[in-house]
Amino acid sequence: xxxxxxxxxxxxxxxxxxxxxxxxxxxxxxxxxxxxxxxxxxxxxxxxxxxxxxxxxxxxxxxxxxxxxxxxxxxxxxxxxxxxxxxxxxxxxxxxxxxxxxxxxxxxxxxxxxxxxxxxxxxxxxxxxxxxxxxxxxxxxxxxxxxxxxxxxxxxxxxxxxxxxxxxxxxxxxxxxxxxxxxxxxxxxxxxxxxxxxxxxxxxxxxxxxxxxxxxxxxxxxxxxxxxxx
Amino acid sequence: xxxxxxxxxxxxxxxxxxxxxxxxxxxxxxxxxxxxxxxxxxxxxxxxxxxxxxxxxxxxxxxxxxxxxxxxxxxxxxxxxxxxxxxxxxxxxxxxxxxxxxxxxxxxxxxxxxxxxxxxxxxxxxxxxxxxxxxxxxxxxxxxxxxxxxxxxxxxxxxxxxxxxxxxxxxxxxxxxxxxxxxxxxxxxxxxxxxxxxxxxxxxxxxxxxxxxxxxxxxxxxxxxxxxxxxxxxxxxxxxxxxxxxxxxxxxxxxxxxxxxxxxxxxxxxxxxxxxxxxxxx
Numbered sequence: 154x155x156x157x158x159x160x161x162x163x164x165x166x167x168x169x170x171x172x173x174x175x176x177x178x179x180x181x182x183x184x185x186x187x188x189x190x191x192x193x194x195x196x197x198x199x200x201x202x203x204x205x206x207x208x209x210x211x212x213x214x215x216x217x218x219x220x221x222x223x224x225x226x227x228x229x230x231x232x233x234x235x236x237x238x239x240x241x242x243x244x245x246x247x248x249x250x251x252x253x254x255x256x257x258x259x260x261x262x263x264x265x266x267x268x269x270x271x272x273x274x275x276x277x278x279x280x281x282x283x284x285x286x287x288x289x290x291x292x293x294x295x296x297x298x299x300x301x302x303x304x305x306x307x308x309x310x311x312x313x314x315x316x317x318x319x320x321x322x323x324x325x326x327x328x329x330x331x332x333x334x335x336x337x338x339x340x341x342x343x344x345x346x347x348x349x350x351x352x353x354x355x356x357x358x359x360x361x362x363x364x365x366x367x368x369x370x371x372x373x374x375x376x377x378x379x380x381x382x383x
Numbered sequence: 384x385x386x387x388x389x390x391x392x393x394x395x396x397x398x399x400x401x402x403x404x405x406x407x408x409x410x411x412x413x414x415x416x417x418x419x420x421x422x423x424x425x426x427x428x429x430x431x432x433x434x435x436x437x438x439x440x441x442x443x444x445x446x447x448x449x450x451x452x453x454x455x456x457x458x459x460x461x462x463x464x465x466x467x468x469x470x471x472x473x474x475x476x477x478x479x480x481x482x483x484x485x486x487x488x489x490x491x492x493x494x495x496x497x498x499x500x501x502x503x504x505x506x507x508x509x510x511x512x513x514x515x516x517x518x519x520x521x522x523x524x525x526x527x528x529x530x531x532x533x534x535x536x537x538x539x540x541x542x543x544x545x546x547x548x549x550x551x552x553x554x555x556x557x558x559x560x561x562x563x564x565x566x567x568x569x570x571x572x573x574x575x576x577x578x579x580x581x582x583x584x585x586x587x588x589x590x591x592x593x594x595x596x597x598x599x600x601x602x603x604x605x606x607x608x609x610x611x612x613x614x615x616x617x618x619x620x621x622x623x624x625x626x627x628x629x630x631x632x633x634x635x636x637x638x639x640x641x642x643x644x645x646x647x648x649x650x651x652x653x654x655x656x657x658x659x660x661x662x663x664x665x
């Protein structure tokens with residue numbers, strides 16, 4: 154069971170730095186929902202519920218499409234940008250995370266961040282993720298700087314620009330890196346088919362690591378199964 | 384379409400009869416296409432990764448959700464490549480596994496635009512592992528590419544297909560492919576290519592290409608065999624392979640576009656930088 158229940162022990166009164174104060178004042182995410190439409194500000198979550206905004210899922214009728222959404226049938230970031238309100242001064246959607254294709258080198262990162270912030274969206278997450286791919290092709294992608302490390306570099310940039318981050322991960326190394334830089338939650342997966350023993354072990358290790366950091370972990374398969382009707 | 388399959392095959396067989404290899408050139412820009420034609424390319428091949436390649440990214444980016452591959456090839460064809468190519472068949476790289484398109488409609492659009500041939504890129508042949516199994520399971524596998532090529536063949540298009548093993552070669556030959564291109568991996572070298580040690584060794588390439596060609600010819604004896612990728616990055620590499628197997632030509636994408644551009648621009652810039660100026664007094 155990966156999903157964290159209840160509030161974090163981060164809600165302490167002895168936080169001394171601004172970052173710790175912010176962390177202490179924000180309840181831990183207990184529930185995550187995938188959504189194809191931008192949640193209205195009034196329904197941006199109670200703080201314990203966060204939304205992952207994936208407008209590009211609208212064109213994908215099948216549950217399996219989330220896995221194949223990493224492939225060249227669409228422009229993930231372009232679709233996201235087209236779905237965002239263009240006017241500035243939008244009311245804040247603190248608990249919404251924009252799903253970005255974080256390895257996309259063709260989309261200027263600064264512009265992507267600016268438009269997401271202008272839309273009032275509070276965070277980003279690397280969804281879809283190149284970590285969906287495995288085998289030799291995944292290794293080649295990684296050697297060509299099209300791997301999970303590049304995605305995390307992008308998330309780190311977003312963090313420095315004031316956005317919160319969530320992370321989609323498959324490996325313990327990636328999870329550790331995301332936890333180290335301050336991911337608010339993780340979404341763990343084993344790839345599109347049932348994981349073998351090694352991957353189940355990795356999932357459990359990630360859950361354990363995240364528990365030590367009071368960071369909630371969700372299973373992508375559960376989100377796909379539950380939320381594809383949205 | 385601008386050229387019929389019969390016309391294209393007549394041209395290609397004419398080259399072979401003269402002892403000359405068939406050369407297919409990937410073009411990510413109009414100027415690449417224009418000068419590949421000037422250099423004698425027999426086929427100009429347009430796919431989405433060409434755009435990414437010439438934007439400074441690796442060709443493998445063409446597999447990823449940076450854009451709609453089929454929309455990009457239409458746009459590149461209509462606005463960049465087809466207007467500048469005078470007398471060379473232009474082949475469209477089609478993502479046959481795209482679940483958001485009706486292939487018959489797309490092929491009709493490409494026909495109207497003036498493409499003469501169809502190729503299967505982006506291809507799931509470059510993907511492996513459990514993700515590939517999932518693609519096969521959910522009707523986004525290599526079988527969809529075979530279906531697309533068969534539909535293109537039925538429509539009268541010339542078809543040249545990337546295959547990665549003898550089984551795929553057999554299936555594509557049955558679907559009517561005119562040319563089978565033995566793909567032996569990403570091209571090495573340059574600023575964004577694969578490292579040499581990560582590719583199959585050149586010495587092994589002829590046997591791989593031959594096994595693919597043998598499988599295709601058992602089904603379709605008149606199919607033409609070309610090779611592409613991996614360690615075949617220069618004309619000398621192509622010569623080495625073609626001397627040792629039955630391939631009658633080569634398809635170059637990065638090798639014929641990115642690598643020459645990287646070298647030529649860097650050298651020319653260096654040459655300009657080495658020019659002297661008169662001393663300027665402050």
